[in-house]
Amino acid sequence: MDKRKIILSVLGVLLIVFAVFAANAIIDSKEQPKPTPKKTVKTVFVDTIQNSTVSINIPANGNLVAKRRVELYAEVQGVFRYSAKPFKPGQAYKRGQTLLKIDASEYEASVQSAKSDLYNQITAIMPDLRLDYPEIFEKWQEYLNNFDVNSSVSPLPEAANDKERYFINGRGINTAYYNIKNLEQRLVKYRITAAFDGVLTEALVTEGTLIRNGQKLGEFIDPDIYELQVSIAKEYADLLKIDEKVSLTNNSETKTYSGRVSRVNAKIDQATQTVNVFIEVKNSSLKEGMYLQANLDAKEEENAIEIDRSLVNDRNEIFAVNDSILKSIEVNPVYFSDKRVVIKGVPDGEVILTRQVSGAYNGMRVKIAGEESATSGNNDNPDKDTENIEE
Structure with a gap:
């Protein structure tokens, strides 16, 4: 029995070893098929180039400010x-209407007192004029008869000669007169009137308020004319002209307004290297503080094209299609905006990409979207990148 078990055990081990070697031989004899690489041909969208004159529009934005505005103090x-x-x-308020009148009764009394003093001074010299200067007595008598303490003081009679001038100045008449004129000028400041037809946009006081010297009272604007201040890159400042027409749109681009360049600052902001341009615009629907976008026609570039900015790489190159093969063309960008670029140097008739292709390189094989539609006839998705697979 012991020999029989030993023999069976050895046979079992040999059988297992044989099975392992047989399995390995079968696995090694089986050939693995190599996968065939798939070559993807991408579909591209193109356009045939025709150079023309391109208008360079400079976008800018800002907030409206009334051209005529007064801060009341x-x-x-x-x-x-x-x-x-x-x-x-x-x-x-209409022009000339009283915006604000401050109580000036006390000050008016002091002005009246000064006028009365001048009247008394002139009256005191009349006897001397009658005796010593009869030739000028009549005109001073007429001035005295027309003197009204409740009205603005009229200019003094002109001196006929140096003798009369010395006499009048020696009596202090001129000094008293100019003191009164000074008081009258200050009296006018107790009443603030509208310098033009406009609207009060800010009111910081109410009737009965005690107003102090230098206190701000409000703001008054003309709502008919506004200005938009925008900042333009310095290289385009010389291209803008006074009275040039400008198209303006609101923030939602639902309304369009027409304006004109009224002023161009002669100074460049050193921090931003920009120039302030002021655009005048008139429209009854505009309000101060509105945000508007402006498109300024800076210049016209001849023999140029305008394309999407993403089509120009960091080496100033774009891709064209020649016999279904991509090739790069070096271009000269003359103006960049947020989304578009104006370039020169592309020959007429070149077929260039109109949409960016990921991983594009020189020599890349592509298919033009329009040509593929004509051959396949059943392409439901022209934007699909992988349209044709070659084995």
Whole structure:
């Protein structure tokens, strides 16, 4: 029995070893088919080049500011007593209407007192004029008769000669007169009037408020004319002309306005290297502070084309298609915008890509989208990148 078990055990081991070697032989004898590489031909969209004159438009934006605006400040002190209309934001005033009148009763009394003093001084010299200067007495008598303390002081009679001038100055008449004119000028500052037809956009005081010297009272603007200040790169500043027409659109691009270049600053901002350009625009629907976008016609570039900016690589090259093979063309970009670029140096008749192709390189085989549609006849997705597979 022991020999029989030993023999069976040895046979079992040999059988297992034989089975392993047989299996390995079968595996090694089986040939693995090599996968055939697939060559992908991408579909591209192209356009045939025809150089022409391209208008370079410079986009810019900014906020509207009223061309005529006045910040109201008090030059005197007193209580706000009167306004021709309610002194509130949005209130319209006509030219010459009283925007704000400060109580000046105390100051008016001092002006009246000064006028009365001048009247008394002139009256005091009349006897001397009658005796010593009868030839000038009549004109001073007429001035005295027309003197009204409740009205603005009229100019003094002109001196006929040096003798009269010395006499009048020696009595202090001229000094008293100019002191009154100074007081009258200050009295005018108690009343602020509208310099033009406009709207009150800011009101910081109400009737009965005590106003102090130097206090801001509000803002007054003309709502008919606005200016848009935009910043333009310095290289285009010389291309802009005064009175040049400008197209303006609102932020949502639902409305278009027409403006003109009214001013171009002669100074370049050193921090941004830009020049401020002011565009004048008139429209009843505009409001101060509105955000507008402007398109300025800077220049016209001849023998150029305008394409998508993404088609020009960092080496200033674009791809063209020649017999279904991509080739690069070196170009000269003359203007870049956010999405477009104006380039020169592409010959007429060249077929260039109109959409960017990922992984494009010189010698790459491609298929033109239009030609493929004509041959296949059933292409439902022209934007598909992998349209043809060669074995």
